[in-house]
Amino acid sequence: MRHVLEGSHAVSEAVRLARAQVISAYPITPQTHIVEQLSEYCANGTLNARFLRVESEHSALAALIGAASSGVRTFTATSSQGLALMHELLHWASGARLPIVMAQVNRAMAPGWNIWADQTDSLAQRDTGWVQFYCENGQEVLDTTIQAFRLAEWVNLPVMVNLDAFFLSHTYEPVDVPDQKSVDSFLPPYKPRFQLDLANPCAFNQLAPPNIYMEMRHNIQMAMDEAFTFFEQMEEEFGTILGRRHGAVEAIRCDDAEVILITSGTVTSTSRQVVAKLREKGEKVGLLKIKLFRPFPLNLLRELTKPASKIAVIDRNFSFGASGIFAQEVKAALCNFPGHPPVYGYVAGLGGRDITTEVIEDIYWLTKNSTAPENESSWVGLREVDHAVGQS
Template structure:
C-alpha cells in the first residue's frame, strides 16, 4: 500500500470543503462506486469471471435508483461494446467492463471505438486466456490490445482503482479516445480493503457533465464513420496518434486537478529506490505492492 493511506483518517477526512467516507470495498466495487459517482448515462456488459461483481453492482444501482442510467443487457461482449459505441455516438457518457476472452471477443469493435474517437471507459479485469482454462491473473488479455488505440491505465490497489476510474472519464473526454482501467483478477478485483469514497459534490467538481463535441442528432442528421478513402483514412490515423502523444501531458494536468479536489495523486510512473540500482524491475498492478514490500526488507 502507498504511504498516502497513512495520511487518511479512520472514518473520513475533509479536502477543500468536501468530504470522503472510508468504506471497506473489494476492487470490483471500487470500480462500480466510481462509475456511480461519474454519473454514467449508459452501460452495457456481459458477465464474465472475474469482472462479474462490477456489473452486478451497477445493475443494482440502476434498479434501485442510485443511478439515473440505462443498463443494456446483451448476449455477448461484442454486443456490449457495440451498444456503448452507439450510446457514445449519441452523446452519452458510457461504460462497460470485461475480462479475458470477453475482451478478445470485443477486439473488432475496440478498433471502431478508438477510430471513431469515442470517450468510452472500460474496466478490464486481467485474466489469463485459454488454453489451459484459467480464471486467474494474467495480463495477456490487455497487452494483446496494445495497438487498438485505447489508453491503458493499470492500478495497484482499491483506492487507485476508484480514483483512476474517475480520472479516466476526464482523460477520455479530453483527448477523445477510449480508456481501459485495468485491475488484477482476484488479487484486486475480489480483495477487500479500505477505500475512501468521495461525496457526490466533490466528484461533480472534478468531473462535470459530459459535453460531446460531435454527436448524432435526429433533428440534424448526418453520417458518422462513413467510407474513408486512403488519404482521409491516413489523416484519421495520424490524428489518433497525435491525440495519444498528448495523453501524457493531459494526464499530468488532470491529475493535478484531481489532487486539488481529493488530496491524492499517483503519477504516471512511480519510482522506488532507483537512484543507485543496478537492476530495475518494472511492474504493474498488485505486483507493485509485493515489490515495494520486498524492497523494504532488503
C-alpha cells in the first residue's frame, strides 16, 4: 500500500516489517525520527522487540554486538558524530561477523556544528568492513533496509544503509509499504550460523594470534565478494516477490553517453532531471548512480563506463589531502583498465548546501569543455570569503 512517508519513517517501517528483535539507539539529529517511530512500535506492541535506550552510540552498537552474538536480528540508527563514536565497534561488528543493520543518516562532521547533508561521515568508515548502501529516495530506503537484513544474515557482515540528512530523512514522498506476508516470505526468521549457546559453550572474539588473524581477515573479504553476488540474486528474489529492483548501480542513458555523471544519494534525483534536459538539447550525457559502495561494484563500473569519453563524479564528501571519495574509488576501479576515460572529480553540496540543477549542469559543461582534468577535484560553487571577518 502506498503511503506518504518521510525517509526516516521508511526506515522505521522496513525495520518493523523485518521483525527486528533488539534495537538499540542513542538520539542524534537527523536520525531521531527513525528511532522515535520504532520506540513507539516497541511500546505499543506493533513490534515485538527490545528497545535499548542506551547512553551513547558506542553503547548502542556494543549492545547490538551482544544481542547479535546471541543470535537475534538487530538494528540501530545513527548519524555523523554518532557514527564516528561507533568507529571502534564498526570494526568489531564486522570482525565478529555479526549481521547488524544500521540506518545512517549522512550528516556533516563538526566543527562547526552542522546537522545537514554530507557523506563524509559514513565514507570515513569505508574500511571498517561494513556493507554500505547509499539510497536515493524513500522507496529505495525502505526496500534496501529490508534487503539489508537478508544480505547481512547471509554473508555475516554488518550492513549500513545511508540516507541524506533532511533531503531524504525529513522529506515526505509516496512510498509503497509492502505487506508483512510478502516481507516474511523474502526475509524468513534469522537462523544464526553461530551464537552464544549454553548447550555448546564456546568463546567468541578471543585472542587471534598472527598465525590465524590474516586468514580471518581474508575470510571477511571473501564475504564481501559473496555479498556482491548474493546481492544480485537477492534483488532478483525481491523483484519477484515485491516487483521492484534498484540495482547495485543504475545506469541512465549511458549506452551512448560521451560524458557520464556519477552520483550517489539524493543528488541522483536532481541529476536525472539535468540529464533529461541536456538530452533534449542533444547532449550525449549519461548518469550512473552508485548505490552499493562496499563491496565496490568494480566490474559493473568498468563495463558501464566503457562507452564514455569522460566521467564526472559528483561528491558530497571529501577526503582531505586527496579528493572526493567516490571519485577516488572510481579512479581506482578504472586505472588498471586500458583506455579508460578520464575521471573529473567535483566536490559540491558539503554541509547541506543545495546541489541545484544549475550546479549539475555547470559540472557537465565544465567536463565537456575541458580537454583533461586539471585537478584531482574541483570545488563547485565556492563563495568569496572575506577573511577579515572574525579576525582580530
